[in-house]
Amino acid sequence: MTQFLSYAIPGLPYGCVFALMAVGLVLTYQTSGVFNLAYGAQAYASALIFYVCVNAGWPSWAAFLAAVVVVAPLLGLAMDRFLYRFIRSAPVLVKLVSALGMLIAIPSVLQLIFGGQERLAPPSLWLPPDSVYFHVAGDAINGTELSTVIVTLAVVLLASLMSHFTQIGLRMRAMAESPRMVQLAGINSERVGVAIWVLSSFLAGLAGVLLAPLFAELQALNFTDLLVAAIAAAALGSLTSLPLAFWGGIGLGVVQELLGGYLPSGSVLSSGLRPALPFAVLIALLLALPGLRERWFHDDPLAACDPPPPQMAAAIGGHGLEELLRGGGWAVLAVFLVSCLTWVPPNWTFTLTQGLAYSIIFLSIVLLTGMSGQISLCQAAFAGIGAFTCAQLVSHFGISVFLGILAGGAVAAVVGVVVAMPALRLGGLALALATLAFGLLADNVGFQFPWSGNGDSGVNIPRPELGSINFTSGKAFFVLAFVLLIICAAIVLAIRQGTTGRELAAMRGSELAAASIGTNLAKLKITVFAVAAALAGVGGALYGSLQGTVSPNDFNSILSLVFMVVVVTTGVYTVQGAIQAGMAYVILYQVLDYLPSQWRNLFPILFGLGAVTYALHPEGVVEWQKRRVVEIVVSWRKHPEPVA
Amino acid sequence: MALIEGVGISKRYGGIVALDDVSLSVERGQAVGLVGPNGAGKTTLFDCLNGVRHPDSGEICFEGRRMDRLPVYERARLGIGRTFQRLELFAGMSPREHLMVAERVHRGDGRLWKDLIGRGRARTPVARVEELLVELGLEEVADDPIESLSQGHGRLVELGRALVQDPLLLLLDEPSSGFDTREASAFAAVLVEVRSRRETAMLLVEHDLDFVRRVVERTYVLDFGKVIASGPVEEVLADPVVRRAYLGEAT
Numbered sequence: 058m059t060q061f062l063s064y065a066i067p068g069l070p071y072g073c074v075f076a077l078m079a080v081g082l083v084l085t086y087q088t089s090g091v092f093n094l095a096y097g098a099q100a101y102a103s104a105l106i107f108y109v110c111v112n113a114g115w116p117s118w119a120a121f122l123a124a125v126v127v128v129a130p131l132l133g134l135a136m137d138r139f140l141y142r143f144i145r146s147a148p149v150l151v152k153l154v155s156a157l158g159m160l161i162a163i164p165s166v167l168q169l170i171f172g173g174q175e176r177l178a179p180p181s182l183w184l185p186p187d188s189v190y191f192h193v194a195g196d197a198i199n200g201t202e203l204s205t206v207i208v209t210l211a212v213v214l215l216a217s218l219m220s221h222f223t224q225i226g227l228r229m230r231a232m233a234e235s236p237r238m239v240q241l242a243g244i245n246s247e248r249v250g251v252a253i254w255v256l257s258s259f260l261a262g263l264a265g266v267l268l269a270p271l272f273a274e275l276q277a278l279n280f281t282d283l284l285v286a287a288i289a290a291a292a293l294g295s296l297t298s299l300p301l302a303f304w305g306g307i308g309l310g311v312v313q314e315l316l317g318g319y320l321p322s323g324s325v326l327s328s329g330l331r332p333a334l335p336f337a338v339l340i341a342l343l344l345a346l347p348g349l350r351e352r353w354f355h356d357d358p359l360a361a362c363d364p365p366p367p368q369m370a371a372a373i374g375g376h377g378l379e380e381l382l383r384g385g386g387w388a389v390l391a392v393f394l395v396s397c398l399t400w401v402p403p404n405w406t407f408t409l410t411q412g413l414a415y416s417i418i419f420l421s422i423v424l425l426t427g428m429s430g431q432i433s434l435c436q437a438a439f440a441g442i443g444a445f446t447c448a449q450l451v452s453h454f455g456i457s458v459f460l461g462i463l464a465g466g467a468v469a470a471v472v473g474v475v476v477a478m479p480a481l482r483l484g485g486l487a488l489a490l491a492t493l494a495f496g497l498l499a500d501n502v503g504f505q506f507p508w509s510g511n512g513d514s515g516v517n518i519p520r521p522e523l524g525s526i527n528f529t530s531g532k533a534f535f536v537l538a539f540v541l542l543i544i545c546a547a548i549v550l551a552i553r554q555g556t557t558g559r560e561l562a563a564m565r566g567s568e569l570a571a572a573s574i575g576t577n578l579a580k581l582k583i584t585v586f587a588v589a590a591a592l593a594g595v596g597g598a599l600y601g602s603l604q605g606t607v608s609p610n611d612f613n614s615i616l617s618l619v620f621m622v623v624v625v626t627t628g629v630y631t632v633q634g635a636i637q638a639g640m641a642y643v644i645l646y647q648v649l650d651y652l653p654s655q656w657r658n659l660f661p662i663l664f665g666l667g668a669v670t671y672a673l674h675p676e677g678v679v680e681w682q683k684r685r686v687v688e689i690v691v692s693w694r695k696h697p698e699p700v701a
Numbered sequence: 702m703a704l705i706e707g708v709g710i711s712k713r714y715g716g717i718v719a720l721d722d723v724s725l726s727v728e729r730g731q732a733v734g735l736v737g738p739n740g741a742g743k744t745t746l747f748d749c750l751n752g753v754r755h756p757d758s759g760e761i762c763f764e765g766r767r768m769d770r771l772p773v774y775e776r777a778r779l780g781i782g783r784t785f786q787r788l789e790l791f792a793g794m795s796p797r798e799h800l801m802v803a804e805r806v807h808r809g810d811g812r813l814w815k816d817l818i819g820r821g822r823a824r825t826p827v828a829r830v831e832e833l834l835v836e837l838g839l840e841e842v843a844d845d846p847i848e849s850l851s852q853g854h855g856r857l858v859e860l861g862r863a864l865v866q867d868p869l870l871l872l873l874d875e876p877s878s879g880f881d882t883r884e885a886s887a888f889a890a891v892l893v894e895v896r897s898r899r900e901t902a903m904l905l906v907e908h909d910l911d912f913v914r915r916v917v918e919r920t921y922v923l924d925f926g927k928v929i930a931s932g933p934v935e936e937v938l939a940d941p942v943v944r945r946a947y948l949g950e951a952t
Contacts, residue, residue: 575775
């Protein structure tokens with residue numbers, strides 16, 4: 058018992074932080090219908106500002122006021138006012154992508170403002186971290202842990218008192234049932250909505266400030282993990298129950314530490330499984346609770362009163378323009394190929410070859426999200442599976458690298474089916490969360506073994522050889538990547554133009570109607586998931602062969618999210634969009650490299666904000682601008698201005 | 702043998718009994734109405750026939766075969782077409798493409814490998830699709846984006862999408878909702894015309910009694926999840942029990 062307690066008690070502070078976040082997530086999801094993925098970024102924002110203020114010599118209460126009481130609610134309100142309010146009735150995909158854009162952009166904006174240096178030993182909110190207050194079951198309870206638990210309990214007590222005994226609390230609970238109904242009762246639901254955003258953002262800020270000192274360094278990555286833990290806890294409460302979400306969070310924190318205590322130390326299982334527990338729990342919950350799936354589509358009973366969701370079709374189009382763009386695309390591609398083979402310097406050829414590999418990975422997102430309306434947040438993991446499969450097969454069995462690349466695609470496809478099979482009945486939000494959890498699980502556990510990604514040291518993939526042709530030279534490899542990209546693009550185009558593509562478009566338009574004309578949605582989704590995973594796997598293996606050495610870090614879970622926002626910004630509906638995305642991705646990185654290091658944050662900011670415009674420009678804001686410019690040029694040529 | 706026959710269908714949502722031991726049948730080629738006040742369980746019954754929901758108890762047979770556990774798409778392949786009360790169209794596709802994809806799926810030509818070798822190209826014109834576009838008066842708007850079409854055209858596209866698959870039974874969910882009297886009357890005329898040309902049986906959920914009179918031969922009346930009357934339209938609508946359920950107590 059004493060041993061059990063000594064393992065369990067250090068989990069309490071983590072549990073408290075998870076619980077605060079989970080409660081806040083459920084609050085906003087219930088009342089605004091938006092699953093706020095940017096919640097992790099909000100927590101990070103407060104933690105960072107608190108850190109900066111304390112290090113600037115502010116007393117911690119003043120820093121707390123600034124970071125948690127002022128900035129956190131303002132940030133939340135701004136997101137509600139300028140973004141979420143407008144997409145309330147939008148399709149799940151739009152809501153998720155917009156929130157994802159914020160999740161990517163906010164930490165980078167902060168690092169651009171405050172600098173991206175290492176931030177060690179984040180300060181404790183209240184009690185000093187070094188002093189030990191008392192011992193429970195042999196655990197020394199230090200100031201950080203004690204203050205986390207006390208503050209959490211105080212805040213939760215206050216919040217529950219407020220929700221049960223005050224007017225605004227009652228209205229908030231009513232909002233959770235149905236915002237429309239609240240309006241009909243003559244209550245200004247906007248104002249109650251503001252109160253809810255303030256409260257939930259405050260909770261996020263508080264959780265961030267409390268979590269930071271539990272780690273040695275303040276890193277944005279920890280807050281994405283925190284987000285998934287909070288989502289898992291919220292799922293324990295079926296995304297509807299605040300008390301269950303709260304206790305789910307506490308329980309998750311405790312079980313996580315218990316696992317760490319009882320599992321043999323030193324093994325990958327104990328070092329990996331412990332942080333991966335929330336993700337595993339989330340996946341298990343999604344699969345195990347059929348009730349959760351239904352409640353997942355929590356709808357306002359009066360939802361039908363809302364205006365219909367905005368259309369998802371490209372705004373600028375028409376057949377002439379399409380053909381012009383296609384022709385122009387081929388011309389640009391030809392110029393590009395010739396340039397790379399002649400005058401482009403070797404370091405840029407390398408960069409552009411990377412771009413070709415990324416383009417193949419991004420094709421998978423075009424197929425999955427653009428053409429089928431499914432959202433996957435683990436495409437980088439599939440790319441990793443492809444690369445590591447290729448590396449292991451080549452080094453252990455000595456097969457040719459070409460075969461290895463294909464095998465990488467095949468294994469990724471198989472894993473894709475395994476992931477998709479249970480997730481596809483979930484659809485929308487649940488599918489996104491399940492893939493997010495899978496990505497984190499692969500990153501934290503799956504890729505850490507010597508037989509897979511081999512942890513931080515990574516694995517080697519040689520350049521391929523074909524008979525007497527050796528692809529070690531930059532130009533030869535460029536041609537190889539180019540040919541592979543063309544093949545992959547041709548596959549995607551063939552699918553799009555064929556019956557499958559039409560069925561996918563139908564499914565994206567209306568699953569109900571697609572089923573009613575006899576489309577087997579389950580089979581269709583599995584197929585498209587498998588093909589997409591295979592594309593990502595091939596792209597990943599090619600990338601690995603180009604780099605020579607790849608480690609799990611090249612395919613980490615954050616990258617999956619970045620990939621998504623990059624493609625959504627540059628054009629998720631077309632094959633051209635994927636290639637634009639691949640090129641923009643590497644070229645922008647290379648260009649930003651010439652600037653002072655802080656400016657590298659511009660990259661996630663640009664693409665994050667680009668993704669936020671998804672609701673307005675579903676074809677991608679870059680693609681939209683391109684079409685607009687081409688259209689203007691064409692119409693100007695057709696109708697030249699009359700000469701006076 | 703009836704084309705579709707439901708026996709003792711019951712469906713409960715928590716404490717609410719949406720359908721209570723409902724039985725109905727539609728013969729081949731027959732047009733049957735399903736009327737009743739709001740909340741009578743019409744849409745639930747429809748969803749059970751279509752496979753969107755599964756009844757708690759009861760049997761549904763199609764051409765004499767049990768099908769109450771089949772998923773939606775398999776019922777569609779058996780020959781059950783459907784239109785929706787709130788339009789369910791494929792965003793970003795033209796009316797012609799709506800019909801083309803339905804025709805392709807009907808022919809069972811959707812194998813992935815066929816697409817990859819270019820056998821499954823969906824762009825070549827198909828005679829059936831073109832005929833149907835003309836029959837429904839959609840040829841003018843056949844290549845317009847679906848978003849730019851009126852509600853009336855949208856309904857016709859849904860109808861065409863179902864008809865291109867040669868359904869044995871067509872489930873029409875409140876086809877007149879969102880229409881004014883003139884549009885509703887025009888749509889009823891289209892349905893009558895469609896029936897005169899082929900042997901499609903129809904089951905029609907509808908509020909507009911004039912619409913029902915024009916299209917169907919026989920109707921069921923549902924109230925609080927129970928069938929309270931059935932028979933030829935005029936007879937049923939004159940039934941005092943039905944009048945009470947539908948119009949309220951005479952004062």
